[in-house]
Amino acid sequence: MNPWSPVAPCTPQDCLAGTAPSVGRVRRWSRYAAAAGVVLAGLVLTAPVMRLPAPHRHRAVRWWARAITGAFGVRTRISGVPATAPAGGMLLVANHVSWLDVLLAAAVRPGRMLAKAEVRRWPVLGRLAAAGGTLFVDRHRLRGLPGTVAGITAALRGGSTVVAFPEGTTWCGRPGGPFRRAVFQAALDAGVPVQPVAVGYRLADGTPTTVASFVGEDTLLASVRRVAGARGLVAEVTVLPPIPAGAHRDRRDLARAARAAVDGATDGTEAGTTAQGSAGQGRCGWEASAPVRSSHTRSRSAARSVPTDRTLWGTVALK
Secondary structure, rough: OOOOOOOOOOOHHHOOOOOOOEHHHHHHHHHHHHHHHHHHHHHHHHHHHOOHHHHHHHHHHHHHHHHHHHHOOEEEEEEEOOOOOOOOOOEEEEEEOHHHHHHHHHHOOOEEEEOOOOOOOEEEHHHHHOOOOEEEEOOHHHHHHHHHHHHHHHHHHHHOEEEOOOOOOOOOOOOOOOOOHHHHHHHHHHHHOOOEEEEEOOOOOOEOOOOOOOOOOOOOOHHHHHHEOOOOEEEEEEEOOOOOOOOOHHHHHHHHHHHHHHHHHHHHHHHHHHOOOOOOOOOOOHHHOOOOOOOOOOOOHHHOOOOOOOOOOOOOOOO
């Protein structure tokens, strides 16, 4: 792992301990079957859908993304401003909690995802990602960073929406890490707006929950199993006002502005998970009495305990 890899204090032992409302075995397996059917349908229909005009293609992708989350029993609530933009590209950025975040972003505004290079080799998902125009990033080659930023810039200038999770790794729902700046340089170079999106997860009664989190040494299979077995899981997506092109002159300020916008929208959700997780869950490795510090001032030593690479679709996780 290179020294610039992002880290988070979240671990399955600390963040996913305890119990949450669950469904029975029959319903769990019916969800697996429904999700598999939707994924396979997407695989079969990828080629014809990609030939559709953009408005129809985007509508189909939104439906497919929500169909998968729905198949797993997850209700999706999207609020805020419409994710629209003037003609041209847009950089959509969001906090990162779960593999579900990728589907939620697609349900808001389909675009070209940034994914770590390993995803290209995954069965089924790798093929879907490549067909969808995913921009694959080798996060272990520091020398490739300028070329990566140039590739993202070209995609944005070409009118594409590029979707990134600039924390570079997943957090369980507590206030996350700073947004890494490299991807924001591409937005500056391309002269496109940045669309912040906030993601959070709750139970049906409104209690924040970490059941959807995919953190630390957790496996994808274990995370999928928890989501499929959860009762009343709700994904909340808040589309925030876009940051206009030219509003900030350097990538540091632009990244901080986007992070602050997401923090402002997720305060309610994160307040419930910071102290004690939720629904009987753990403490994320932090004392319950510890004050919540800004993600911009949190020391790296505090997060050093878990050098994790749990993000499926991590952005350029470099300064």
